Amino acid sequence: MTSVALAVVDGMPLFELAIPCTIFGPGNPEAVGAGYELTVCAPPGAMIGGWLRAEAPHRLEDLVKADTVIVPACDEAMDRPPTDLVEAVRAAHERGARVASICTGAFVLAAAGLLAGRRATTHWMYAPRLAESYPDVEVDSDVLYIDDGDVLTAAGQAAGIDLCLHMVRTDHGAATANRLARRLVVAPHRAGGQAQFVATPLPGPDDAAPGAGRHDLAGLLERTLERLDEPVTVAVLARRAGMSPRHFTRRFAAVTGTSPLQWLLTQRVRRAQELLEVTDDSVDRIAERVGIGTPTTLRRHFHRIVGVSPIAYRRAFTEARGLRPPTAQPTPPPSDAAVTGTTALGAHTPARTAPPPAAPTVPPTARTP
Structure with missing residues (x-):
């Protein structure tokens, strides 16, 4: 205590x-x-x-x-x-x-x-x-x-x-x-110069941007988060929301302040953070579980959003608490469908990258937007 x-x-x-x-x-x-x-x-x-x-x-x-x-x-x-x-x-x-x-x-x-x-x-x-x-x-x-x-x-x-x-x-x-x-009902993360180690909250029905009115996307977002390992496109999300892709994209931005692609990619990285904390799954396995596709792609986007590599994040998290890496929790296997191509949200062609840098200190400062 x-x-x-x-x-x-x-x-x-x-x-x-x-x-x-x-x-x-x-x-x-x-x-x-x-x-x-x-x-x-x-x-x-x-x-x-x-x-x-x-x-x-x-x-x-x-x-x-x-x-x-x-x-x-x-x-x-x-x-x-x-x-x-x-x-x-x-x-x-x-x-x-x-x-x-x-x-x-x-x-x-x-x-x-x-x-x-x-x-x-x-x-x-x-x-x-x-x-x-x-x-x-x-x-x-x-x-x-x-x-x-x-x-x-x-x-x-x-x-x-x-x-x-x-x-x-x-x-x-x-x-x-x-x-x-x-x-x-507060934002756990206010974006700024330093990436924060938090998950992004879901907007509720009354959380649309000013002037956008009430929205009915909360249920769709919840269901999407429950199946992050599955490939999904803007067209698929729009169909589930009962909208055209163009109208859905505009509505999504009005509600969340970002695009469907960026929102889903951020959610996948945040879920990867939690898995790095509570399991000892490999980066390859976590990439599968969050639907990003390949460990290379996960490392690139994780570093861009969080500010450190997945391995550095896990090391900083465990060492700061004097913990051993946690035991992996049993989970159902991900969908057999692979995330490929550029039409699937969060799926990008893997790029050649240098090995992850040495573990830095967890970013301690939150800058105002």
Whole structure:
């Protein structure tokens, strides 16, 4: 069980406090299943958002007992970070805790000396002030969050969701983070400069792009994901949706923001990520199971979408957790139909490529689009 402690002091906004409570708290069965135990630590009578008074059973000094400490935004952090909070955060980190901040919580981490010589981020409005106040911190205002191992920082508000989901991915993998994000009806991945190790959520009937109205593709997308190993073309999907190929392509882009080809290819790569995490199947076998066709094609598209090779991804995933490669799970054999030609979604003529590069570190930074 991973203990997560949320630091609360006077003036903290409710939204930033609600994020870790929702993602790691006992009210979320996905969090409980992942093995998190959340405690809220606050001084007596701390006022939240100007309306609620916190009566937490734990005090700030209890932060030192947690495996992970989260410091949300704090109104006074930029000018006078609360001394008791700074000391508690410093003590928790010295004891070995992973410490994360949301928005101006980064000023608390900086005051505790945790950001010296590190890259860090905060809300773009306050990034210049953080850089001025703490010149030994390399401030990057053009990212959603930064993972520097035992110290993590997130930009304002919604980026806290990205950071918390990233920590879930780091702890328990893409499949768990994806299930959690879908339960919360939030995107587990906001695309940017660094590929994220998450699965892409399915749009529901009301999730079409602005102006596109309701759509009826959710069932089709679900059925397609259930049979990723089967070859499929735009014409086949259009026929299943009861549309012409041209109308289907336009409608698909309005709903998902991408083409049918790119959507399906991305889903196949994301499924490959999960298989790399939970099985010891070879890359050849995984290419078959996700319907990409050949291991060469899988490696090329996996590297383009995720940023590393399949083998490097598996190695980073297992080594980061001190795990041995997992045991393969029995699955039904894939369809006998081979994915060939250029009309099948996700099927491309294999290209000659160099051997996969050595395993890099899992990309830690999410850049804003």
